[in-house]
Amino acid sequence: MNCPLDYLDPDRAKSAAGHRAPAAGRAGPTGLPAERTQGAANTERAYRADLTHYTDWCAVQGIDGLPTTPALLGQYVSELAPIRKWATISRRLAAVRKWHELHQLDTPIDDHWLRATLKGIQRQHGTHAEQAPAFGAAQLKRIVGGLITESDGVPRFGPLRDKVALLLGFTGAFRRSELVALNVEQLHFSDDGVVVTYHGSKTNQVGQREEKALFYSADPAICPVRTLQRWVALLERPTGPLLVRVRKANELTQERLTDQSINLLVKKYLGDRYSAHSLRASFVTTAKLNGADDSEIMQQTKHKTSAMIRRYTRLDSIKQHNAAKKLGW
Template sequence: MQPHLYSLAPKPSSLEELIQKAKTFVAAAKAPATLKAYRNDWRDFEFWCREHQSPSLPSTPESVALYIADRASTLASGTIARRLTSITKAHQAAGFTNSPATTRHFVVGETLKGIRRTIGTAQQGKAPLLSTDIRRIIAARREDLLGLRDSALVLVGFAGGFRRSELAGIHLCDLKFSADGVVVTVRKSKTDQEGAGREVGLPFGASLDTCPVRALRQWLDRAAIREYASGQVHG
């Protein structure tokens, strides 16, 4: 009787499984918010094409130029540029390698240039908080544990220039205190989609009331959170 031979090599995946894996990785190449924006942009372009009895897939450079010219009255130039990218992505996904929405097409490129010259390219952002604003926020804080937490978040966020999502993603193991201050490890951010991470050093502040390091340690101590410095707290 012949003994059974068992291979330790992994079973090869079927072609269908490999295709599904590839689709999963392609979908993961963009952030969920970006994919959602692409879908919304494409739906708007499809709606416009139906209204004007023009095919959307595949479309033509002339139709795309008319579309962005129409939307220029309500959209920022940066959003219009993203619409072109969304239309290109939709055509590529459908197998049309020659997208009608690239600026290599003369009519599309010139229309976009005219839009930018007319409505500008500057993006309107929120006015930044200044140090006087931060002092007013800290002065108006609640005098309890939540108030200490809020103060720590505001001061650390301001000193490190962190986005809200970056603050929310910080864990205790990401804090390294020393005699000079604290080093915060930001593992992933909007500008770091590959997750390479970065370290931001926050020194002690000159003022006790607005020092991010002292505010952070005060909140962690009051909340009895002890593991924040990997067993080595200095200062």
């Protein structure tokens, strides 16, 4: 089985190549119905993008890909497997599943033959997902502590906003989509620190109210609460987007930052190997190294299981979190 297409049953592959599926209800350009996909906005955008990739592939084959068949999906995945990570393939299959669910059709993803085919492809090509690396707390302290946020008594809005984003993303363990969606009115300051309230996230798609707490640091230069207080004061408004674009002339706007801008910001200060997701991974790793238990970490990350905490923990050095230190030798 050197060729991925060998996983396909010839009869099934033949039927897939000639597949001309009838339309199943009104669909938009991506094949998704007009109604929303009942998820967070980022999830919906991802479904649409992934479904577009699949339907474009079908168009090249001269096939109407929706509704689809197990054989057609097997062919699609076998062509993707040598060039795409399994996480990407799984996401695209999830989009196809969602399309069928929204059209109240049986999903071919659960077909026994397809599941066996996918396992075969996984064995041949592997399923390891590349994870966003974590940075060290000392590294972030040096970076944010060294940012020049004022010159001759005049605030430098760009560096100050970046400092807010890095500190908030790390100490609050925020996803980038959550960060850019925050508004000023969601910050509630007190003598203890600040509580951030928000509604809806990747793991809370029904919009329930959630809270995260940030606390004062002994070092004002890296304190997330003091930095936020200063930034909010300079915004001079009680409502509206928290993280906004800054024009080259050091002029504040009310234009909300995008998900991608947070990713670029992290790379700018920490290096190209890092991403916005490194903020959360670094929070989990740093908290674990400092003795936090899973329930404490989950209170901030909003993960639902300890298994996800273990997945997020990046203890790559053999010297970290090693039982050999506790032998009493």
